[in-house]
Amino acid sequence: MRSIRLAMVAVLLPCAVLGQVDEATRALARDIFRELIQINTTDSAGDNTAAAKAMAKRFLDAGFAPGDVQVLVPEGRATKGNLVVRMRGAAGSGRKPILLLGHLDVVEARREDWTTDPFEFVEKDGYFYGRGTEDMKDYVAVMVTTLLRFRREGFVPSRDVILALTSDEEGGTANGVDWLLKKHRGLVEAEFVLNGDAGGVTTENGKAIDVGVAAAEKLYADYQLTVTNPGGHSSRPTPENAIYRLAAALGRLERAPFPLELNPVTRGYFAKVAAHETARNAADMKALLGNPPDAGAVARLSEDARYNSLLHTTCVATRLNAGHANNALPQTAQAVVNCRILPGHSPEEIRGELVKRVGDAKVAVRYVDGATNTVMERAPGQAGLAPAMPTAEVMQALERVADTLWPGAGVVPNMETGASDSKYTLAAGMPSFGVGEIAIERNDDRSHGKDERIRVSSFYEAVDFFGRFLGSLTGK
Numbered sequence: 001m002r003s004i005r006l007a008m009v010a011v012l013l014p015c016a017v018l019g020q021v022d023e024a025t026r027a028l029a030r031d032i033f034r035e036l037i038q039i040n041t042t043d044s045a046g047d048n049t050a051a052a053k054a055m056a057k058r059f060l061d062a063g064f065a066p067g068d069v070q071v072l073v074p075e076g077r078a079t080k081g082n083l084v085v086r087m088r089g090a091a092g093s094g095r096k097p098i099l100l101l102g103h104l105d106v107v108e109a110r111r112e113d114w115t116t117d118p119f120e121f122v123e124k125d126g127y128f129y130g131r132g133t134e135d136m137k138d139y140v141a142v143m144v145t146t147l148l149r150f151r152r153e154g155f156v157p158s159r160d161v162i163l164a165l166t167s168d169e170e171g172g173t174a175n176g177v178d179w180l181l182k183k184h185r186g187l188v189e190a191e192f193v194l195n196g197d198a199g200g201v202t203t204e205n206g207k208a209i210d211v212g213v214a215a216a217e218k219l220y221a222d223y224q225l226t227v228t229n230p231g232g233h234s235s236r237p238t239p240e241n242a243i244y245r246l247a248a249a250l251g252r253l254e255r256a257p258f259p260l261e262l263n264p265v266t267r268g269y270f271a272k273v274a275a276h277e278t279a280r281n282a283a284d285m286k287a288l289l290g291n292p293p294d295a296g297a298v299a300r301l302s303e304d305a306r307y308n309s310l311l312h313t314t315c316v317a318t319r320l321n322a323g324h325a326n327n328a329l330p331q332t333a334q335a336v337v338n339c340r341i342l343p344g345h346s347p348e349e350i351r352g353e354l355v356k357r358v359g360d361a362k363v364a365v366r367y368v369d370g371a372t373n374t375v376m377e378r379a380p381g382q383a384g385l386a387p388a389m390p391t392a393e394v395m396q397a398l399e400r401v402a403d404t405l406w407p408g409a410g411v412v413p414n415m416e417t418g419a420s421d422s423k424y425t426l427a428a429g430m431p432s433f434g435v436g437e438i439a440i441e442r443n444d445d446r447s448h449g450k451d452e453r454i455r456v457s458s459f460y461e462a463v464d465f466f467g468r469f470l471g472s473l474t475g476k
């Protein structure tokens with residue numbers, strides 16, 4: 001997924017300085033991008049392994065040692081291959097590697113829905129079109145280009161840099177990051193992770209208004225609520241009706257939101273965005289950060305769905321299924337409740353909270369495991385890694401480069417309220433930062449949608465950004 005882009009009041013800024021990417025690098029980046037878009041990597045008909053192999057060939061052709069370029073395919077899942085490349089750093093740095101993360105798979109796209117063929121790379125009116133141009137073959141191309149360019153220039157990074165290009169971030173049951181961490185941990189072990197799938201630069205009328213960096217993530221969890229009943233003839237209603245019982249339980253959930261909880265990342269976020277907000281919101285954000293937080297301010301900010309999702313664990317009913325005939329009392333009533341859990345809490349802890357809020361022993365609350373689509377009595381007990389601000393090293397590099405390319409916009413660490421593959425690396429104890437800095441107009445986010453596209457100038461600017469940013473982190 002791609003991060004939710006943040007709305008802020010526009011500030012007029014001077015034009016960004018012109019990029020400093022040479023012609024050969026631009027041509028290389030475009031060619032890699034084209035090749036990736038034209039390899040279908042959807043879960044249904046696509047082949048992730050083909051894309052992993054195509055990228056592997058480029059590294060081998062550039063002179064990377066075969067042992068440092070590995071296409072790894074899970075057993076029995078021939079189309080779900082992953083690529084892991086290691087760029088060797090200078091000997092004796094004593095520092096653990098940096099892991100660059102990107103997914104090769106894309107969301108389904110139907111030709112009849114699109115203006116152009118989603119698996120053709122089309123450049124038109126200043127945009128690149130195709131499935132994955134925004135999420136996230138753009139950033140895969142940017143990261144691959146950067147390492148190949150470093151190699152061509154003879155640059156040796158001050159520490160190892162690992163690139164992992166993976167499968168099934170968008171869906172499917174062969175998530176590459178999860179699998180690599182379980183089966184090949186040594187290949188991807190790193191001090192921290194830079195994920196190109198989150199973060200992002202938001203522009204308004206072409207001017208950058210914020211440079212987002214995802215520094216924390218909420219956990220995703222689905223729960224199934226079930227009420228069963230012997231049923232019977234609908235002409236003789238009984239007081240025990242499964243649908244009413246479930247509806248009442250859902251009503252109680254709706255009226256019992258989870259408490260306010262701030263962490264260092266969301267505190268920093270509200271402190272920063274207040275400067276660009278309306279006077280009312282700015283005052284509320286200030287009161288929110290007070291000790292204790294002002295209850296009225298919390299209530300007002302929580303009316304905004306975006307802010308609400310940053311302030312609370314949220315749970316919402318998303319599916320309903322009940323009854324078997326119009327003239328029969330329901331024997332089963334079932335709902336799915338989707339939760340987005342703040343860092344530091346486990347899915348099992350939240351299941352317990354749901355049981356309490358439902359307050360009815362006849363409503364079973366079970367966990368739905370998304371990877372295998374099975375329903376379980378208990379949920380995982382492991383909480384996400386506690387949120388941490390990006391290290392000074394990462395922030396300083398980011399701020400320095402952002403100031404050059406998007407002057408005045410400001411780097412704003414934030415919490416991802418959706419989810420990316422960082423959830424696996426965070427769970428594995430590796431600090432993970434979403435730094436997919438590519439400029440997208442605020443109201444033109446087309447990831448997962450039809451006619452997905454990216455500005456041509458934004459793409460080359462991202463190549464420029466990432467080369468400077470990674471270079472700065474590795475002693476260039």
Ligand SMILES: [Zn+2]
Nearest residue numbers: 001002135197
């Ligand atoms: Zn994505």
